[in-house]
Structures are given as structure tokens and as C-alpha cells.
Amino acid sequence: MCGIIGVTSKDDAQDYLISSLQRLEYRGYDSSGIATIHKNRFYSRKAEGKIKNLNGKLSGNPLKGLIGIGHTRWATHGSVSELNAHPHIAGKVAIVHNGIIENFQEIKDRLISKGRIFISQTDSEVIAHLFDEELNKNITLKEATQNVLRILDGAYAFVVLMLDDPDTLIAARNASPLAIGKGDTLCAVGSDGIALAGITNQLIFLEDGDFAILSKNKISLFDFNGNSVQREVKSNTLDPAVISKGNHKHFMEKEIYEQPETIAHTISEMYTSDGRVSENLDKIIKEKPKSITILAAGTSYYAGMIGKYWIESLVNLPVSVETSSEYRYRSPFIDTEGLVLAISQSGESIDTLMAMRYAADTGVKTVAIVNSLGSTIDREANFSLYTRAGAEIAVASTKAFTAQLTILLSMCIALAEDRGINQEKISAIKSSLFKIPGAVAKALTLDGKIIDIANNIMKSNSCLYLGRGPLYPLSLEGALKLKEVSYIHAEGFSAGEMKHGPIALIEEDLPVISLLAKDHHSIKTISNLREALARGAKLIIFADEGIENNIDFAHEIIRLPFINEEITPIIASIPIQLLAYHTAVAKGTDVDQPKNLAKSVTVE
Numbered sequence: 325m326c327g328i329i330g331v332t333s334k335d336d337a338q339d340y341l342i343s344s345l346q347r348l349e350y351r352g353y354d355s356s357g358i359a360t361i362h363k364n365r366f367y368s369r370k371a372e373g374k375i376k377n378l379n380g381k382l383s384g385n386p387l388k389g390l391i392g393i394g395h396t397r398w399a400t401h402g403s404v405s406e407l408n409a410h411p412h413i414a415g416k417v418a419i420v421h422n423g424i425i426e427n428f429q430e431i432k433d434r435l436i437s438k439g440r441i442f443i444s445q446t447d448s449e450v451i452a453h454l455f456d457e458e459l460n461k462n463i464t465l466k467e468a469t470q471n472v473l474r475i476l477d478g479a480y481a482f483v484v485l486m487l488d489d490p491d492t493l494i495a496a497r498n499a500s501p502l503a504i505g506k507g508d509t510l511c512a513v514g515s516d517g518i519a520l521a522g523i524t525n526q527l528i529f530l531e532d533g534d535f536a537i538l539s540k541n542k543i544s545l546f547d548f549n550g551n552s553v554q555r556e557v558k559s560n561t562l563d564p565a566v567i568s569k570g571n572h573k574h575f576m577e578k579e580i581y582e583q584p585e586t587i588a589h590t591i592s593e594m595y596t597s598d599g600r601v602s603e604n605l606d607k608i609i610k611e612k613p614k615s616i617t618i619l620a621a622g623t624s625y626y627a628g629m630i631g632k633y634w635i636e637s638l639v640n641l642p643v644s645v646e647t648s649s650e651y652r653y654r655s656p657f658i659d660t661e662g663l664v665l666a667i668s669q670s671g672e673s674i675d676t677l678m679a680m681r682y683a684a685d686t687g688v689k690t691v692a693i694v695n696s697l698g699s700t701i702d703r704e705a706n707f708s709l710y711t712r713a714g715a716e717i718a719v720a721s722t723k724a725f726t727a728q729l730t731i732l733l734s735m736c737i738a739l740a741e742d743r744g745i746n747q748e749k750i751s752a753i754k755s756s757l758f759k760i761p762g763a764v765a766k767a768l769t770l771d772g773k774i775i776d777i778a779n780n781i782m783k784s785n786s787c788l789y790l791g792r793g794p795l796y797p798l799s800l801e802g803a804l805k806l807k808e809v810s811y812i813h814a815e816g817f818s819a820g821e822m823k824h825g826p827i828a829l830i831e832e833d834l835p836v837i838s839l840l841a842k843d844h845h846s847i848k849t850i851s852n853l854r855e856a857l858a859r860g861a862k863l864i865i866f867a868d869e870g871i872e873n874n875i876d877f878a879h880e881i882i883r884l885p886f887i888n889e890e891i892t893p894i895i896a897s898i899p900i901q902l903l904a905y906h907t908a909v910a911k912g913t914d915v916d917q918p919k920n921l922a923k924s925v926t927v928e
């Protein structure tokens with residue numbers, strides 16, 4: 325949720341810290357701060373709001389110091405204020421933290437009773453006090469760290485800066501991501517590869533319970549018990565330039581427009597150019613699962629719901645789709661002969677990670693469908709399938725969603741081929757797979773028409789999205805996208821459910837956005853739309869080109885390229901993303917970093 329960075333170098337740390345925080349802003353952006361050590365004292369600057377505010381405070385008055393830490397915050401404990409912004413300093417220690425210290429109140433009460441004074445309302449400040457207390461005990465840094473880790477409960481990734489060791493950083497992780505970076509003249513630690521892009525070309529992802537002690541030219545890694553550990557060194561291929569908007573006004577727009585390419589890359593992750601399943605996919609098919617359980621949150625969850633429609637109807641395998649945050653708390657039935665798919669763009673959503681771990685404890689095999697290589701979910705799953713969407717920076721997920729759908733549809737084809745069922749249908753879908761990027765590119769040309777619709781929607785206080793079959797979860801995704809970026813209240817419903825209650829919401833001029841595919845539902849959905857129209861709804865229909873029924877009664881009709889009815893959810897994702905984007909632009913919201921949200925949700 326928050327982004328953290330620490331650098332110990334031969335050059336001043338400030339520029340590294342700021343450039344990294346700018347890239348990490350997608351993780352949280354309500355306040356930020358940095359601290360350095362120079363001439364045996366701490367220097368710190370903090371600001372509410374985005375990094376540009378912090379930059380403003382530093383320009384003309386930069387912080388000197390070869391070592392420093394930085395933080396961009398998504399508030400959990402304590403309001404958004406400079407006081408609660410990190411770094412937090414206690415005595416000779418400064419810290420930045422991502423996560424939640426669950427037993428902070430108990431620790432804080434104990435420390436206050438010993439005379440310690442707390443300045444912020446955060447849970448994080450206890451970490452600084454605990455280190456300051458331990459480091460006064462004339463013990464080694466390693467012993468002090470172990471002592472602190474034994475006290476802390478909860479999820480954390482933190483970095484510690486110490487006046488008495490002005491070349492050294494301590495970093496530790498438990499259930500919140502953290503990567504160590506090694507460069508030629510510096511060492512660094514950050515929330516992920518994006519934090520360290522352009523700073524270090526080597527990455528070491530810490531595992532839960534690991535901690536690291538690093539100086540400019542030495543990295544020592546330990547597990548929770550203080551044993552030295554070796555972790556794989558990976559190269560950091562992320563170019564800081566990819567984290568740029570190019571010619572686009574927002575990352576969200578850029579990412580929507582990248583989809584023909586990202587879908588093509590994802591297809592080639594699943595199939596070789598001669599149509600054979602890839603090695604990674606083949607391993608999963610060979611597991612011959614008797615059922616599939618999908619664990620995911622938000623947009624990834626809606627991708628999973630669409631996957632259920634595909635897999636059950638085409639492969640005849642039972643699929644359950646579970647909201648990660650509910651799963652492990654409801655004692656679910658787990659079929660150990662099945663496969664569990666954890667779908668996550670970031671690969672770090674704590675709800676999905678914990679749900680996957682809960683399932684894995686029963687011995688069931690797990691598959692990660694992730695966009696971030698090397699993320700915790702990727703590393704912990706038995707198998708991984710990668711959405712090749714590239715870095716997704718806008719908080720609202722777009723290209724990762726269509727890449728997840730591409731993986732699920734490809735997997736469905738491979739499972740059906742392996743079982744020899746629905747062969748005619750499956751071979752038609754398979755040969756259409758490679759036409760998706762072209763159809764998506766065509767759907768993107770509808771942008772102009774969608775801007776006109778968005779300019780009307782932006783005047784509404786509420787909208788409904790309707791769909792049926794696999795377009796029902798897509799209507800939920802459409803509503804989520806609109807809510808997230810434009811702050812307009814929106815709900816998605818199955819068109820067939822309207823008459824069971826939601827129809828009471830229809831009033832004069834309420835925008836009803838309907839997704840219509842050329843499938844066996846279309847006649848029934850059209851009747852549901854007429855029912856809404858009769859009650860005053862303003863009907864906007866996104867319909868397959870293939871639909872022959874008369875839908876001229878709608879106020880707006882946008883025709884979408886049609887390849888195959890199973891593929892329609894991927895194509896229909898484009899107009900709903902564009903509609904949310906343009907409505908947000910028309911309303912003037914902060915499209916890439918909407919209020920209250922964060923890209924990667926690493927707290928429960």
C-alpha cells in the first residue's frame with residue numbers, strides 16, 4: 325500500500341530517493357517524506373499529497389547525505405498529515421514502513437510507560453522506538469533486529485536508518501513485499517523492482533521472515549532465526565523509461581491503448597507460434613485437475629468470474645470463484661484433487677496471498693496468474709502463468725484485466741483439447757485467439773464516439789451496467805471502473821436479475837449501459853432492456869457487430885468487432901474502460917491516482 329525506498333551510496337541519496345518515490349507513487353500518494361544522515365545528524369522533509377509537493381519543499385533546499393530512506397504513504401493508522409507521514413524518527417533511529425503492525429497499541433503503551441514520547445498516530449512509529457531501545461543495549465545490529473522482529477506482529481516491510489551506523493541500512497519483511505538491489509557503487513532496498521529501476525540492475529526478493537543488513541558494498545541476508553540465507557539474484561530489466569506516459573495524457577489511457585500488444589504478448593506466453601501449448605501451460609494441464617478454485621480480488625476477481633463461465637461450459641469442470649478476503653475466514657471446502665488459481669496483477673495483494681497460502685496448506689496445487697514476475701504470489705505458487713501486460717501504473721487496472729482473460733481463455737482451450745471435448749467449438753475459438761489483438765485495435769477506434777457518451781454520463785449521479793452470461797461479470801467490472809476513476813456511483817447487474825429488485829432504481833434519464841453479445845441470451849437481454857427503457861432509462865448499448873436483432877430503440881448504440889461469442893468479453897472490455905476513462909477526464913478527477921485507492925493492496 326505504501327512505497328518504501330532506502331539507499332546507501334557514494335553519491336548524495338536524495339535524487340535516488342525522489343526518483344524512486346515518483347515511480348512508487350502508484351502504491352500510495354497521500355503524503356511522502358525522506359530522511360538522510362549528514363554530519364552525524366538526521367535531515368528530514370515531509371509533505372502532504374503527492375511527491376511533487378515534497379519536491380517543491382526540497383527544491384532550492386536539498387538534503388545532503390550519502391544514505392537515506394523515503395516513503396510514499398497510503399494512510400492506515402492516523403489521518404493524512406505531515407506528522408503521520410514517514411520517515412518516523414525516535415532518538416538515533418529513523419524508519420519507513422509499509423504494512424500494519426497489529427500489536428502496535430500494546431507495544432506503544434509499554435514504551436510510553438517507560439517514558440518514550442510518540443509524535444504520530446501511526447502504528448509504524450513503534451518500530452523506530454523499538455530499534456532505538458534495542459540499539460542502546462550494546463548488542464549487534466543483527467541481534468537488535470531479531471529482538472525487534474520477535475516483538476512485532478502483523479504485515480511489514482521496513483527500512484531502518486541509524487545515526488550510529490551511518491553507512492548501514494536494516495531492512496525486513498513479513499507479508500509485505502521488499503526487494504534488495506545491488507549496484508556498482510551502492511546498495512538499495514525498495515518495495516519492488518519498479519522502486520529500484522534505473523538504480524540497481526540486480527534484485528534479491530526477500531522472503532517472509534527475512535531481514536537484511538546492507539552497506540554500500542555489502543549485503544548480508546538472514547532468516548528470522550538469524551541464520552545466514554542465500555536468495556536468488558535476479559536481473560532488474562525494468563527500464564525507468566517504461567514508467568512514462570509517452571504521448572498519452574494519463575497512464576490509464578496509455579495502458580488502454582497498449583492492449584493489442586499486451587494481449588498478443590500474453591497469447592504467445594500460452595501458445596507457441598505453431599499452436600502448441602507453452603511449457604508453463606503444459607505443466608498445468610498435466611495436473612489433470614478435477615476442479616478449479618479461483619482466488620482473486622477486485623478486477624482480478626471479475627476476470628476469474630468470466631473464466632468460470634468459459635471453463636464450466638467448455639471444459640465441463642467445476643469452477644468456484646472466491647473473493648480472497650472472504651475465503652480463508654469461512655472454512656471453505658477445498659478439493660485437494662483440484663487446482664487453485666490465484667489471479668493478481670501485482671502478485672502482492674495480501675488477501676489473495678493469504679487465501680492462496682491457506683489453500684496450499686491442505687496440499688492442493690496452486691497456480692499464480694500474475695503480472696509481476698518475482699512477486700510473492702508468483703514465487704510461492706507451484707506453477708505460474710504470466711500476463712505479459714508490462715508495468716501497469718494507473719491504479720485502475722485495464723491491460724492486466726484483458727491479459728488475465730487471455731490467459732483464462734487459453735487455459736480453457738488447452739484443458740478442453742487435453743480432454744477431447746467440445747473439439748469443434750474449441751478449434752474455432754483457438755483459431756480466433758490470434759485475431760483478438762486486431763479486433764481490440766479496431767475497438768479502440770471507437771474512442772471518439774465514447775467521448776461523446778462520456779460527456780453526458782459525467783452529468784449523472786448514478787449509472788447501471790447490465791450484462792448476461794460472461795458479460796455479467798464484465799458489467800460488474802464496468803461499474804467498478806467508473807466508480808474508481810470518475811467517483812460516479814455505479815452498479816452492475818445481471819440483466820436477468822433486474823426484475824427481481826434493481827429495476828426499482830430506474831428513473832427518468834438514468835444511464836443504463838448494456839453489454840450485448842451475439843449469444844443465446846441476446847433476445848432475453850433485449851427484453852430486459854426494453855423493460856428499463858419503458859421506465860425512463862437512457863439506454864447505451866455496446867453490442868457485437870454480429871447481433872441481428874433490432875436494437876434501434878436504444879439512445880446510443882456502439883457496435884463492437886465480432887470474432888467469436890466466447891471472445892466478446894475481451895473485446896467489450898475496451899469500450900467500458902474507455903467510457904470510465906473519458907468520464908473521469910470530463911469530470912477532471914485524478915485519473916491515474918484516484919482518491920482513497922492504492923495500486924497494490926498489501927494490508928488486510
Ligand code: AGP
Pocket residue numbers: 621622623624667668669670671672673676719720721722808921922923924925
Ligand atoms: C482495479 O481497478 C482495482 N484497482 C482493484 O480492484 C484490483 O484489481 C484489486 O485490488 C486486485 O489487485 P491485484 O490484481 O493486484 O491482486
